[in-house]
Amino acid sequence: MLSIAWVNTLEFTAPLWFLVLPLPLLVYRLLPAYRTKQSAIRVPFFSSLLQALDEKPSSGASELRPHWWQRVILLLSWLLVVSALAKPVLLGEAQTREQLGRDVMMVLDLSGSMDERDFMSPQGQVISRLDAAKGVLNNFAEQRKGDRLGLILFGDAAFIQSPFTADLTVWQALLQQAEVAMAGQSTYLGDAVGLAIKSFENSDDADREKVVIVLTDGNDSGSFVEPLDAAKVAAAKGVRIHSIAMGDPNTVGEAALDMDVINRLASLSGGRSFQALDQQQLNEAYQQVDELEPQLFNSISYRPKQAVHFYPIALVLVMYLLAFSVMTFRQLVRGNTDV
Template sequence: MFNLSLLNLEFTHPWWFLALPLPLLVFYYAPAYRTKQSAIKVPFFSQLIEALGETPSSGANQLKPSWWQRLTLLISWGLIITALAKPTILGTPQVRESFGRDVMVLVDLSGSMAEKDFTSSTGQKVSRLDAVKEVLADFVKTRQGDRLGLILFGDAAFVQTPFTADQDVWLALLNQTEVAMAGQSTHLGDAMGLAIKVFEQSHQEKVGEDREKVAIVLTDGNDTGSFVEPIEAAKVAMAKGVRIHMIAMGDPQTVGETALDMDTINRVARESGGQAFVALDRQALSAAYEEIGKLEPQLYESSTYRPKQSIHHYFIAVVVVMYLVAFSLATFNRRRSSRRRWNSESGSGQKDSEGNHA
């Protein structure tokens, strides 16, 4: 395959150009075709041509093409060889990406996420939600090739970001979240059910693409009044091929509505094929995401290709047009010569008849 990068042109079968000198070999080594003409043998041939003053010629004539016929043949041969080499125009390089995993992050926005019991990377006390944003910003950088989604939950669950490969957009929408924007309570089971539904809808839209499905749930309290029990949602997730990793933020020893139900959290992770983590501080939260990164390594393939468009048929079309024009001109010239010959013969015949008549 021969590629002319400057012209964005590629020849699929360039070895056909080796046949370009073939007409020269035929011209020099193959005998020319000679047309036969009628002749009369006479014993006094030499005396006859001497009396007529004519120069004798051979009994067969070799047809010789005119200059424009030779040029037409040469150009046609070059175009045919070029068409056989199959010239192809290369389009603009395209990148084909194959994403291997969908990751849905579920973030608890209940009122307790405003507790400033986490320390930022600069050493300042920040809220649990701010710590989540900071750690997720680092986590996202390690998820090249994954499609990310974001679900927020409190009194209800809603999709903040559908699955997308644009990490910047995903982070921007995460940073827009505020504590209690979804309510004060923790409807964990409903959020998990919504995540499963989003996975199902995405799978139906992307028929033929088999992606792994992972959900990461961050919560600092137990489930309070979900229509779907978290354990039941975990069983459905397992049946749908969705692994759920649970990250419990806060102190497991706390009591009340903000207490962590570690039994439920551990069972949800186990029932869905995931793992459970406890994050008492930012360091533990970062360690949990690092561990999830090891459990869910990147599945990503990227390939570059250039669309191709063959143009060999245009060369054949030019050859056809050239031959149509050449045959039309030859026919026109032949008819014009015949008409002139007929007119001259008619004129000489009239002169003879007038002379004889006189």
């Protein structure tokens, strides 16, 4: 089993070198063998001596004949040298490198009106708008493989709860920590959008697509940056904004929804706006956003390579050292025997 696994992970980066494997056979067939001269005695009765001994004359040179084990070493050495020239590499375990597609910043309203319990959970329980938003955001995040998600929470002020990250588990945990009014009771929508735009300036990849998804249930109540001004800046910087309005647009006061501002906030930046009066519409809004922003995900698999061409060469050296040692030992033994 070990040998099979090793062979399966071996690759030759220059396999054309194996075409020279038959070269020694061609040399053996086409070129004459080297002959060594031998000593001879010249006598006038050479012909008579051959007839008496019933022998045939031979040339004054002989061809050295290697032993069978020497032939084996020569063949193995040639095979190993050619294998080394073919540049063998050992492949490691497969590695996957993921290229992320988009930076998506979620902007979530935590004003006091998000505590209104006018949404129904999938289990039929009455829940707050914030709990409904958390559930939908969790489901949305799980479908955004390849995207980096960020999270901004806002009320009287806006702050980054989670910078851009591809770790969805951490992002979802930070989302669950959000509570109503933890950033104040008001709705500073324009400041939150402005902070979202600024967060892209610190992104490590300027070519990645930039998307902001705003979820709010009220009108802007005094931001330093007007929402529409923030939308124009977003358009200039290539940031697309999708806005989702929760709650009844017929409400009055600070919790009232200005759908004209919400619609223009999205349209000015090239995004879309949605209205969600209940849990089903909220789910449908995020499904449409998911369709508008399809995943941009590319996964590259590779196997690290380790060069092993020096192993065949080392094996050749070891074989020749052993062969030289054997021949030297045999000559020593033969010399002692002759003495």
